[in-house]
Amino acid sequence: MIIGVPKEIKISENRVGLTEAGVRQYVSEGHTVIVEKDAGVGSGISNEQYEKAGAKIIDTKKEVYAKADMIQKVKEPLPDEYELMKENQILYTYLHLAAEAKLTKVLCERKVKAIAYETIQLDNGSLPLLTPMSEVAGRMATQIGAFYLQKDHGGKGILMGGVTGVKPAKVTIIGGGVVGTNAAKMAVGLGASVTILDVNTARLEYLDDIFQGRCMTLFSNAKNIEDSVKESDLVVGGVLITGHKAPTLVSKEMISSMAKGSVVVDVAVDQGGCIETCRPTSHTSPTYEVDGVIHYCVPNMPGVVPRTSTYALTNVTLRYGSMIAAMGVEDAVAKSPALLKGLNVYGGHVVYEPVARDLHMEY
Numbered sequence: 218m219i220i221g222v223p224k225e226i227k228i229s230e231n232r233v234g235l236t237e238a239g240v241r242q243y244v245s246e247g248h249t250v251i252v253e254k255d256a257g258v259g260s261g262i263s264n265e266q267y268e269k270a271g272a273k274i275i276d277t278k279k280e281v282y283a284k285a286d287m288i289q290k291v292k293e294p295l296p297d298e299y300e301l302m303k304e305n306q307i308l309y310t311y312l313h314l315a316a317e318a319k320l321t322k323v324l325c326e327r328k329v330k331a332i333a334y335e336t337i338q339l340d341n342g343s344l345p346l347l348t349p350m351s352e353v354a355g356r357m358a359t360q361i362g363a364f365y366l367q368k369d370h371g372g373k374g375i376l377m378g379g380v381t382g383v384k385p386a387k388v389t390i391i392g393g394g395v396v397g398t399n400a401a402k403m404a405v406g407l408g409a410s411v412t413i414l415d416v417n418t419a420r421l422e423y424l425d426d427i428f429q430g431r432c433m434t435l436f437s438n439a440k441n442i443e444d445s446v447k448e449s450d451l452v453v454g455g456v457l458i459t460g461h462k463a464p465t466l467v468s469k470e471m472i473s474s475m476a477k478g479s480v481v482v483d484v485a486v487d488q489g490g491c492i493e494t495c496r497p498t499s500h501t502s503p504t505y506e507v508d509g510v511i512h513y514c515v516p517n518m519p520g521v522v523p524r525t526s527t528y529a530l531t532n533v534t535l536r537y538g539s540m541i542a543a544m545g546v547e548d549a550v551a552k553s554p555a556l557l558k559g560l561n562v563y564g565g566h567v568v569y570e571p572v573a574r575d576l577h578m579e580y
């Protein structure tokens with residue numbers, strides 16, 4: 218199979234779909250890997266390193282899409298790439314289609330076989346290809362919150378951990394999954410006063426156990442969210458109902474109840490966001506204010522720490538990529554129920570039920 222790796226074009230997206238180690242593995246399995254010129258530069262991988270690993274460097278994105286049987290990338294294709302995708306081409310990347318009606322339509326029209334990293338799901342419900350990026354984004358969410366809470370960055374001027382004799386910042390984390398747990402680890406580490414809300418009581422028990430009283434767990438309902446958000450300096454949104462658009466849990470009124478100069482980081486923005494006032498921003502213009510509350514809603518947060526993220530991503534994508542390259546999509550999904558859940562569009566139809574339902578499309 219010919220595997221094509223285009224350069225990412227989303228703003229400040231420095232990750233790339235495959236490391237040089239990944240190229241080496243595909244080549245050793247008998248495949249051809251073509252990489253768009255300079256695709257790896259943002260992640261510190263030169264064209265020469267790719268060539269040394271056995272890839273061919275191709276000058277244009279257009280040529281990569283034209284030649285490849287499978288496109289392996291990081292973020293969803295942007296409008297400039299829509300025309301380049303061809304019938305029966307395999308697209309293996311993050312897609313988040315429940316928040317992307319236009320792209321879903323294009324993938325159907327062009328009869329692309331689209332596999333979304335974020336919906337590949339193991340029997341135990343975990344999402345192995347989302348996890349590493351959620352670890353990155355969760356950890357970043359706290360760092361970013363601390364940054365914007367500074368007065369010189371527009372915030373109320375509070376140090377996360379406080380100091381001796383002065384209260385620390387209050388941090389509310391909605392969703393105690395991978396993003397939430399990692400945001401909490403960083404916030405607890407900085408000495409903040411942390412509350413995590415989740416609807417999954419088993420998860421709350423787990424969090425209670427691992428944090429050993431260093432953060433409070435609360436059942437997620439409207440009342441608890443309202444009370445907790447109101448008192449918070451930083452709110453992190455990290456909920457997910459796999460494949461679906463995120464539920465709106467923090468209303469505009471709740472945001473208005475926060476003190477001016479507080480910060481919200483809605484990590485779930487890639488699935489539409491769980492804060493009513495959230496709209497996607499970019500790394501070049503990451504924040505805006507609503508009622509004096511700073512909103513940070515960047516859908517590709519790990520894109521600015523590519524040296525960490527690119528390697529973490531290839532570590533988890535390669536296993537399923539290898540199966541697809543060896544067997545083709547049809548046999549690979551027949552063999553792996555986890556991979557079958559990743560298949561979102563096939564033969565001109567949405568074949569992943571949560572996306573079809575959220576976008577009111579035929580399934």
Ligand code: NAD
Binds near residue numbers: 455458
């Ligand atoms: P996860 O499945 O590990 O965790 C989600 C948690 O949300 C679960 O524990 C679930 O029980 C909880 N939840 C569901 N409904 C809830 C509710 N009503 N109230 C409170 N909690 C609720 O998911 P994750 O890996 O942590 O990802 C979270 C989100 O972050 C996803 O949308 C993911 O795509 C996104 N993400 C964004 C970026 C970015 O750059 N912005 C990067 C990585 C992940």
